[in-house]
Amino acid sequence: MLRDFFSKKKRYTSIPRKEAKQDVPEGLMQKCPSCQKIFYRKELYRNMNVCPHCDHHHKLTAYERIDYLFDENSFEEWDVQMVSANPLDFPDYEEKLEKDRHKSGLNEAVVTGKASINGMQTAVAVMDARFRMGSMGSVVGEKITNAIENARKENIPFIIFTASGGARMQEGVLSLMQMGKTSIALKRLSDSGGLFISVMTHPTTGGVSASFASVGDYNFAEPGALIGFAGRRIIEQTIREKLPDDFQTAEFLLHHGQIDRVVHRHEMKETLSTVLDIHQGKEAAK
Template structure:
């Protein structure tokens, strides 16, 4: 039997590589970016896209994040219909946006709404790095600002999961204006006594890291997340110094006081529940 088994393996190994690859259904397997091990996608999904071997946190789409945090059937989406235009007539921008809409099923790189997390109703925004690398344009800023205003009007806490390459260059100064718009919305929310929890995931950079991502009452991050404004090479060329290997990682930011906590994805729901209970139930964290 062993002879037959190894014989079959040898026979399979002799099949041309192109034919062997065709025998594996597309999208069935996933390679870990951290350790290069290969897993079934279903297995990775059960682990919330965290590698069982090296613990690398692979990105989650906005809907994957929502599904793993909020109670089924409790989600109500806000402003789904808002779609980005091309105010500067940037070449090929409309075509690229349409391609991303078809690829992701989203109209913009952020999903906003409210839902129930472990018994707590909360407003939220979840950015999706698969849509234009989570870049911040005018519609993204508008959706986040509206979500914060809705949270204020309904006296709900607000949780945001950030993932972004920064401001969207195709919209020029209009994208940069969203830094101010969202920051003002957060200030009004805070003045009204609102609770904001910011969770930074990989990557959170540029204008997003320099505005709403860093303005939470609690600023936390996933392990290994890249968090910063300018890129490493630009900084090194400017200051003419070599930066530490872990520069701009979540762990580096925590060490230097820029974060309150680095939280494993498998522990995130538990921590958010604790924070929400603490603020909504008079300090009762049970």
Template sequence: MLKDFFSKKKKYASVPRKEAKQDIPEGLMQKCLGCQKIFYRKEMKKNLHVCPHCEHHHPLNAGERIDSLFDEGSFQEWDQQLVSANPLHFPDYEEKLEKDRNKSGLNEAVVTGKGEINGFETAFAVMDSRFRMGSMGSVVGEKIARAIERAKESSLPFIVFTASGGARMQEGILSLMQMSKTSVAIQRFRESGGLMISVMTHPTTGGVSASFASVGDYNFAEPGALIGFAGRRIIEQTIREDLPDDFQTAEFLLQHGQLDKVIPRSEMKHVLTTILDIHQPRGDRP
């Protein structure tokens, strides 16, 4: 009887596995990169792409970042039409740029403009890692320099959110020149009395971390962000020592005095509003 019991087919076994499996719409769920738990994508989006369980901060694209900070209808974009050329005739560079334009809906790896955060007007730049990993080419540097110049002319504060793998190798020395161009623009802006706030998000590395990302009047970061110039392996091979596990994280930099504050995404708008309010001329407060 026992043998007969195990030899019998269960009712559900007669249903093909593919037919029995429930169809789950693609893109409905999202796995957290921190704790590996699975959540509804809508739930993650509502929480600004911060894991409700472990608070891991997943990347925001430029549009999501702008929507999370600016008052509705207040954002005006600058220099949207600027696109990269291929001055060094790097193989397949134009095709890769076009692919990223189609994927991201952006013409370049940074969006600049102005808008209002709780009524306080400010100039703005936000980098988007979907476009060439946020790498800094000629157009990225040009757009940021132009935004800083416009902020100076209009006596507006300037806020930049960085997310970058560094200088764009396909543009060679022209890419590296953007480090000095943006840094000079910031120095002129500062000499005119301008306020600059830099917020470094994951990752901010290479030439971006060594130029405009690190020279704000306030230097902030999101939790867990990777921030550094050279890679961990290169540094360890150079100094021939093992580095701490949290090396080049936002928390490590804060502990060693290279950041002013690590700000959770849910608190970002409030902190920026407070700083803009403190620096606002008394007669211009909303």
């Protein structure tokens, strides 16, 4: 009897399942890759995309950076409709370009135009790593060159914010030619007495770091930005030595005299405004 009783008795009881909690809406929260803290995206945006816990500088889109730094409604965009072709008939290149246009809302990896900082006019170019990793193709080189030429003609400074993986492989030597093209335009700006400020953001590498990004009258960088030409692994294999942990960071380059200052994003507008004001005073004194 006892055996029958225990064999028929349930060995567990069913507990009614609670209703599943509603999922957090996608995009509401974000984890910092540096400190792993989780916070609201709105909180991050209000802090200029700088982590409120560890000060890690998250990437900015081109238009976010323009909104943060320049006077409200002062930005006038140039060469909006300029888009890349496929001069080498590289397989699937056109499809990849279209995918990046849809994803980023941009026609190319750089936005150029004219804006003002505290009332002082300047030409500006802002690279955006969401489009082909900010790689430099023919259109990127053309837009930057046009912006430099416009700055020279209008006798205003030129500021560029770089973020790039280097030259665009799908355009081969045409991409590499943009290094010389932009550098020559900057030399003409310099010869005319124009001011060029380069601000390197994460990452600035390859042909971009080896050309226009590194030849500013002032070379600034954001904290922690990766700046270099070849990759760390390639360099270590070539020289057969272990590189320092902070190699190719903005702080490492500052320590070795390759940039002039590491500027926190919260201080960027004030820093640029001060430099522009100094040079505007010099021009007025002539």
